[in-house]
Amino acid sequence: MSPATPNPALPTTTVLKNVRIIDPSRRLDETGTIIIGEDGRILAAGSDAQNQGVPDGATVRDCRGLVATPGLVDARVYLGEPGAEHRETIESASRAAAAGGITSFIMMPDTDPVLDDIALVEFVQKTARDKAVVNVHPAAALTKGLAGIEMTEIGLLQRSGAVAFTNGRHGLNDTLLLRRAMTYAREFDAVISLELREKYLGNGVMNEGLFASWLGLSGVPKEAEIIPLERDLRIAGLTRAKYHAAKISVAESAEAIRVARARGVNATCGVSINHLSLNENDIGEYRTFFKLSPPLRSEDDRVAMADAVADGTIDIIVSSHDPQDVDTKRLPFGDAEDGAIGLETMLAAALRLHHDSRVPLMRLIDAMSTRPAHVFGLDAGTLKPGAKADITLIDLDEPWIVAKDMLLSRSKNTPFEDARFSGRAVATYVGGRCVYSL
């Protein structure tokens, strides 16, 4: 697994033939051809595309046995740049993303300094333009310094390229401020994306229950998630703002979203791949790579999350990529930081749900590409002619084992070390250019 050397050659037409095309934006699942023009846009994608013939000088790739999807979009990624470049830079994350089939991601503002100012949003965009091999979109802080006290310049930040507003890893405790921020954001049609952890009730380190009790670890009850979610949904209803619950983890949260939507609230929600793949028992003897926020829940909750993805209650799947170093993870469980990396394993872990017949493949790709692009207004998530040629080529069955040394991320805190997967990205195209090839 190595990053493809950037192809410096003059732009040419690329043809992917005999490929199974899964394009949720058109509900399309058929075998055919994808033709990528010299301008990096899709000329044609479908079973009828081959009728157009192959232009002279085109690069033709026979993709028999492979699936082509719109490039994956990961809406929740934490980075170390600026401020903690030893953990992850924009460039290193972009290479990890490409290896995971991800062509666009949204970067969280939890950096040092916090992305709460247009100069910093512009810095991220410039760095991404110069160094990243995939599309990087900044999410700006909803409150200055993520302190939860004053709102940021939502309008100006949006104009400079912020695609969402969030309080990052921090919850927002001040309900009045939340109401004002949502009211104000509505005028800009801005999405407010929040994590859910009630400050007092959510003060534990793992899922509350028998397992935590035996380990002597303080628990986080599911109510610590449901209470702020219900509150946010009420305020979203009151203000008619676009609200996105970033990472839900328990069955009751999915139910709360369903009920709120029935009331007409403009709400979407996401789940991290970890909460679709793992449960609290994976913590075993205090394994800190499994210390996450929200905490890993019970197996029943994991199954409920997968079912909620299948039925569309949960809109999107995110990696929640959160690089941590030994200095923040090689500690007693309660003292370790939350978070796990995930850019390179999200697709493979999600394919388990396809192999288990728990979530249809079309819905999985939708949840990792078309839907997040739609929720956050990104130019991505489709293979329609004219669209930017961001494409992920997937071998659904390729067996592989996650080896720490092979990960491109600068941090190695993966909960999937030594995991056996079936399926992975074999090539990733961004704007028609191949940025990763297995």
Add this chain to the structure above:
Amino acid sequence: MVFFPHRHLLGIKGLTEQDITYLLDKADEAVKISRQREKKTSTLRGLTQINLFFEASTRTQASFELAGKRLGADVMNMSVGNSSVKKGETLIDTAMTLNAMRPDVLVLRHSSAGAAALLAQKVACSVVNAGDGQHEHPTQALLDALTIRRAKGKLSRIIVAICGDVLHSRVARSNILLLNAMGARVRVVAPSTLLPSGIRDMSVEVFHSMEEGLKDADVVMMLRLQRERMAGAFVPSVREYFHFFGLDAEKLKAAKEDALVMHPGPMNRGVEIASEVADGPQSVIEQQVEMGVAVRMAVMETLLVSQNQGERA
């Protein structure tokens, strides 16, 4: 032949009835040594024991120190106050430094659950957990079991009521595990705010009244209530707590006439236990302290001897 197939003592979890019986039998022998005029043996001569205490504990540390010395080991005490740990050095860095000095056993007390397990992964010697956060305190459970066994002759089918702050108590967790492994009937008696989530699935009977919980009990094991948890946070006041859950002569009447009264110490007299009971004829609190040294001798001898045999094998 190795009778005890473990390199570390990180908790009671993972020990079988045979393992526990083996340690208790060994401890019975160690009691004899401690009662002799000549208390020093050469069992662990030449071996090094480091007591690494990140939480202050005069009693447990002294007990481990004496145990090591009576076995002839060289014992070094390291407590947080005089070390660089306060300057930001992590548990692991400290452990690696000590490991390089080639100790044979590290005794760890730490405020975080799982600290002993983490340490055991990183060092080359045996690790004894002397209390990790709210997780386990295995030598306390062993010394409690030894005290009970010597008084009652057995552990199976006796009724033990563990009373008080079970939620924050590593002593309670280790005792629940050990007593269940030995076939005792375990009860917990506490207000609901001081019980962990899922307690009903921990193989115990749950009571919220001392009178009911102590009825026909063979052993009444009191737990310490930390001062910061007394006023308002978990219980309304010391007065109210003592009224409902403090052990006095009146409440003790519910238990069997010859029931033992135990406490891991240090006691809050007038909070969880009245002096009349703590110093009364049914109290075995001082015996517990004596058994503590014996149990720790048994544990260290067992770990170090089986480890050496493992190396030879």
